[in-house]
Amino acid sequence: MREKELATFLQNYKGRPLKLMEVCGTHTSALYRAGLRQLLPKTVSLVSGPGCPVCVTPTSYIDKLVEYAFTSGCQVMTFGDMLAVPGSRLSLAEARDQGGAADFFYSPEEMLEKAQAQPDTTFVLAAVGFETTAPVWATVIKEAAANNINNIKFLTALKTMPGALSFLCSKGRIDGFLCPGHVAVITGSKPFKLLAEEFGETMVIGGFTQPQLLRAMVRLVLESGRGQAGLWNEYPSVVKPEGNTAAQAITSEIFEPGDAVWRGIGSLKDSGLYIKDKYKSFDAGSRGLNEDRIPAGCLCSRIVSGDALPAQCPHFGKRCTPEHPVGACMVSSEGTCCITFREGGTI
């Protein structure tokens, strides 16, 4: 089977040592589930960058949602995995256990019907994500406006990848990037090509199934191993050079770029998306949620930028485990520390 040949290539790689980075939380868990990390030789390290939207959001964002959960007349709704993330004091799941109103949805659009059915409740939606999810939120906000559904508000924590990738490339310590496949579906491969050319980086856009990831990783190891700069698209079934222009259009109709704080990296120019003035009545107070309470000794900030490994953090595996997490990287199921802990090894 040809896939076994590719697997063998990775295991037998004897080229120069490589430090590779993936920047998508869904890639982090897909790589773990596929058993791909375990195929890499010791000379190739694959670190996780800031691709987990939950991990890069400051605690003040969760705190604001918790505040809403305890506000009479409000109902907070989020994606399922956000419920467990702690703010500076409580997570939404803990708030719910204490009588706060917080629950999860599968699709944000279904919240519109719910809001119409319960006009006396104000629904506050946690609008988190990267470029993949921004157009979904944009569509929902536009529909809310068009149908005069005024009891639905959005607390946004939307971020865009190119700014973060630029920052990581400029630090110059990464030999190759596995680029986020579904972000690229929306943005197209072009922005990644430009970055690869600007910084002389090796970049590969990868999919998410075992065969797609295997192919992407082999391409990444092959090309960064021989020092080839450029962009390879190993997910062409859905990633086009220009991306999804309809999605880009609706995103820029509702949102505008603004500076955003990435936990551990700091403020990156124009790396966030905020609701435009025209739709500001739907904003639940998304700007300015920059305060971040990082526990002493927690290395999440350096781990998320690929500068440190979980094993180097004094809390990893001791004070900080998935059962009792200290920082965001352990709380989120897509966080580097959580994945590493579960694999029982080091990256």
Added chain:
Amino acid sequence: MCVAYPGKILSIENHHARVDFTGSVVPVNISMVDVAPGDYVLVHAGMAIQKVETEEAKEWIALFRDLEEATAETEADHHA
């Protein structure tokens, strides 16, 4: 969290389609894609973000070709 998964369009009504994920049928907003029943779409959080084209056969071929070239180059270097 960019979990997206491909499903098949069964029927369309305005901006929504019924999409089948090998046994479960979910209503999906298709306002960002140009599709017809029978097409496959990649769905994220209830919206179709792209139509899925056919198998990535060319990419497999290209990768194996490049791997063989690279292996040949390495062997040539060793022999030189």
Added chain:
Amino acid sequence: MKIALRHGAGGEETSKLIHDVFASHFQNEILNKMEDAAVLPEITGSPVFTSDSFVVEPLFFPGGDIGKLSVCGTVNDLACMGAKPLFLTASFILETGLEAEALEKIVVSMAETALEAGVKIVAGDTKVVEGKGGVYINTAGIGVRPAACSISATNLKQGDAIILTGTLGDHHATILTQRLQMETSLQSDCAPLNHMVQAVLNAGIDIHTIRDITRGGLATVAAELAEASGCRINLEEEKLPVSEAVKGLSGILGLDPLTMGNEGKMLLAVPAAEAENALAVLRTTKYGKESVIAGEATEGTGVNLLTALGSYRKVLPLRGEGLPRIC
């Protein structure tokens, strides 16, 4: 007619409810005596005893309902110890607002499942509390196994073959589709598995361990067994049976079938030499037709998965709440 507080007060309305709904469907010579407690016939062998409570929402779902689940759950727990299930109790806490018709459907379902499993429901209780039409059921069950039987989690041995009796995650996936109000072809796999287990025992196979794969899925069950027995369990990804429907649903929701529970599947650990025989017997039974050998127990700790790419990765038990109230 809706259930009201008076139905649980212990007076005439309670008697009528018990008579009309419960007793008329759970008929057997012990229950019909309507005493304060059930006098059971003598049992030869080791009595095996268990209890389980059921709070699933919604009450009715494709493939079953809370009633069927409450009988299967307890019957299967007894079967997991190699016991023949004999007698069950069924206690109900009903919330006001529940339609009496719905209650009767649940009771009929329990009676049918008990008949299939060959068990008798011999005692029970009913209370009514204020609420929104919910139902909570507790069943306790007594069974018997030969005194010499040592089936137990601690009995899993290195070298044992790990057999799975069918596809993973079906029940959990079905409940999810109902909660999210999705159209689906998925069905809960809820079923009484005692006859299936008995068939393997009757064939003389030395079963070391049996576990039903419920909340938390195979990952959780395997982790518990590995810890209890002091062995490592290796599973093979390519052998794990998962239906296309469960794959599709877990795909769009970003879930892992390894952590999704069933209500009608078991894991059996048998000596390697007897694995093929065990498999053959299982495949002749109603609920074991899709049985496969999915791995083995070896030296070490924890649970590992041999991926399709030939590498091993760790499998950890479900963390967090998963989805609440699936059983």
